[in-house]
Amino acid sequence: MSVVQMVKIVGLGAVALTLSVEWLGWLFCRLWPRKISRGPLKEVFFFPTEVACTERLFTPDSPFPCPCPLPHNVNTSFTRLLGHILSASSSLDLCVFAFTNLDLSRAVLALHTRGISIRILTDMDYTLITGSQIGAIRRAGICVRCDSGAVHMHHKFAVVDGRRLITGSLNWTLTAIQSNKENILVTEEPDLVLPFITEFKRLWDVNDPARRHLPSIAEKTASLVL
Amino acid sequence: MSVVQMVKIVGLGAVALTLSVEWLGWLFCRLWPRKISRGPLKEVFFFPTEVACTERLFTPDSPFPCPCPLPHNVNTSFTRLLGHILSASSSLDLCVFAFTNLDLSRAVLALHTRGISIRILTDMDYTLITGSQIGAIRRAGICVRCDSGAVHMHHKFAVVDGRRLITGSLNWTLTAIQSNKENILVTEEPDLVLPFITEFKRLWDVNDPARRHLPSIAEKTASLVL
Structure with a gap:
């Protein structure tokens, strides 16, 4: 068989292979659309959720079973939410209106102990509600900034490791x-995560207490004139 | 040129074309990742938004300019939200905690006039707040169901035409x-939209007033025994 014939046969084989793979992929997508992995993480949870023990999420290596009377090893919306938060390996940026939930507060404190960089932005008025965890979190040395405007800082979103967005209607309350x-x-869909990262940065800068209390150049000039 | 030669040339041409398209696509994705459309619609809007005239969205074919003093033809988070709602061509399923905004109410009524199928699920307590639009919407003949539980129906999501999800922290208030x-x-990402469609259907069925007032089989049996 000559070299030219070989090239032609290999060429035709490549056409057949390429087109087959394309068409088989298309056919598989049409027949079993749910079985195809559709790119970045996308999950939705609904609440209320049944009450279950969360101890295993905080102490996964403990050799002792938890003695509490709650159901164990149950996968609920809340344990999945908690799992996503505890999965942080470098940073957690949280922008939340109301924060009173003890398990979520424990998760944030656990991340802080593990050296994860944490920034929390919340509504000033809602730091004063009964059971607010913001005081305990601040006392632990975590950086918290409050939006003290006349209106609500009504967001309820978190960004884990700069790539995983957790957002919805749920405040971090019991x-x-x-x-x-x-x-x-x-979700880890960049088109959805990046705008939240940008907005967090903007709100974080706007609510910098140092910035709020420093007189602006205009104010300084006015005081000099006066 | 013989037929066999023609087939071979066409075959090799097809290989070259297929592989070129695949490789060019890959190269384009690597060089300009942000310029490629990444599948289904994905958008994020933040509020508060500047105030702008929304008249053009309701009367796009009007030959007369709007005389109101607000800025016109301005693209804000709110006009984009309103645009998504008014884009409905077959259905709107809305699950919202508080609904007092007049523009959003006008949009819902406009869709109803156009024959769009509308279902609204809301929190019973919040239908009584000042400015609630639920009464006006009901009077127009739109089907509304209320969650009258002791706790809040705190969702703020809508599904347009069974494929476009609008969700977030934003209640439909001024x-x-x-x-x-x-x-x-x-978003129109199916993995995110479908769970909300299922949850809406579940809540819609649970809050069916006919179902709430009909005694269950257990209650009927008990009354027969008594």
Whole structure:
């Protein structure tokens, strides 16, 4: 067989292979659309969720079983949410209106102990509600900034490791998790995550206390004139 | 040129074309990742938004310019949200905690006039707040169901035409749109939209007034025994 014939046969084989793979892929997508992995992480959880023990998420290496009376090893919307937060390996940026939930506060403190960089932005008025965890979090040395405007800082989103967005209607409160009808959406889709990262940075800078208390150049000039 | 030669040339041409398209696509993705459309619609809007005239969205074919003093032809988070709602061509399923915004109410009524199928699920307590639009919407003949549980139906999502999800922290109120810090995420990503469609159907069925007032089989049996 000559070299030219070989080239032609290999060429035709490549056409057949390429087109077959393309067409088989298309056919598979049409027949079993749900079985194809559709890129970045995308999950939705709804609340209220049943109450289950979360101890295993905080102490996964403990050799002792948890003695509490709650159901164990149950996968609920809340344990999945908690799992996403505890999965942080470098940073957690949290922008939340109300924060009273003890398990979520414990998760944030655990991340802080592990050396994860944490920034929390919250509504000033809602740091004063009964059971607010913001005081305990601040006392642990975590950086918290408050939006003290006349209106609400009503966001409820978090960005884990600069790539995983957790957002929805759910405030970080016990009522929201165990009683209300709520939703949480978790995604690593860059088109959805990046705008939240930018907005967090903007709000974080706007609510810098140093910036708020420093007189502006205009104010300084006015005081000099006066 | 013989037929066999023609087939071979066409075959080799097809190889070259297929592989070139594949490789060029890959190269383009690597060089300009942001310029490639990444599948289904994905948008994020933040609030508060500047106030702008929305008249053109309701009367796009009007030959007369709007005489109101607000800025015109301005693209804000709110006009984009309104645009997504008014884009409905077959259905709107809305699950919202508080609904007082007049523009959003006008949009819902406009869709109803156009024959769009509308279902609204809301929190019973919040239908009683000042400025609630639920009464006006019901009077127009739109089907509304209320969650009358002791806790909040705190969702703020809508599904347009069974494929476009609008969700976030934003209630459908003037304060949320013009004052609060809020977010809205709009997507047609099936993995995110489908769970919300299922949850809407579940909540819609659970809050069917006919179902609530009909005694269950257990209750009927008990009354027969008694």
